[in-house]
Amino acid sequence: MAFMVKQMVGGHVKNLTGGLTEEKPEGEKSEAAAAGMTQEEFEQYQQQLEEEKQERDASFAQKKAERATVRSHFRDKYRLPKNELDDTQIQQAGDDVELPTELAKMIADDNKEEESKTSVLGHLTNIQNVDMDQLKDKAQATLEDLKQSAEKCNLM
Numbered sequence: 001m002a003f004m005v006k007q008m009v010g011g012h013v014k015n016l017t018g019g020l021t022e023e024k025p026e027g028e029k030s031e032a033a034a035a036g037m038t039q040e041e042f043e044q045y046q047q048q049l050e051e052e053k054q055e056r057d058a059s060f061a062q063k064k065a066e067r068a069t070v071r072s073h074f075r076d077k078y079r080l081p082k083n084e085l086d087d088t089q090i091q092q093a094g095d096d097v098e099l100p101t102e103l104a105k106m107i108a109d110d111n112k113e114e115e116s117k118t119s120v121l122g123h124l125t126n127i128q129n130v131d132m133d134q135l136k137d138k139a140q141a142t143l144e145d146l147k148q149s150a151e152k153c154n155l156m
Contacts (some may be wrong), residue, residue, distance in 0.1 A: 065093030070103060 033044030068086035075082060090097055099107070 051064075061093055062097070064102065065089050065097040069097050069099055073099065073107070 025070065030039070030042075032039045035042060035045075045153065068089040072081075072086050072090070073085075098104075
C-alpha cells in the first residue's frame with residue numbers, strides 16, 4: 001500500500017519542491033552503447049553509411065545530368081533557348097553523360113522520318129488520295145516521251 005501512495009503522491013511532491021534534490025544521472029551512454037555496439041563497430045557503421053550516401057549522391061547527380069542532356073537535346077531540336085541550369089548539371093557530371101540508348105534509337109528513327117518527309121516524294125505521300133505508283137508511272141512515261149521527241153527534233 002505504501003508503494004501505491006508513493007507512486008501517486010511522489011511525482012507531485014517532486015514537482016512542488018522544484019527539483020531541490022539532486023538526482024543521480026543514470027550513467028551517460030555514448031551513441032555506440034545506445035545502439036548496442038562497440039565504439040569500433042559504431043565507427044565502421046557510420047563510415048559505411050557515409051559511403052552509401054556518397055554513392056547515392058553520385059548516382060543522383062548522374063541521373064540529373066542525363067535528364068539535362070535529354071532536355072538540351074530537345075531544346076536544340078526545336079530551337080528553344082538554352083537553360084544554364086542544364087548546362088551546369090551536365091558539366092558537374094563530367095564527360096560520361098550520354099543519351100539513354102532507347103532515346104537515341106527513337107531520335108534516329110525520328111531523323112529518318114524527317115529526312116523522308118523533306119523530299120518531294122515525302123510531301124506527296126502526306127497528301128490524301130494520291131497513288132504513288134501511278135504517279136511514278138506517269139512521270140516515267142512523260143520522261144520517255146520527252147526523250148523520243150528530243151530525238152525527232154532537228155535542232156538537237
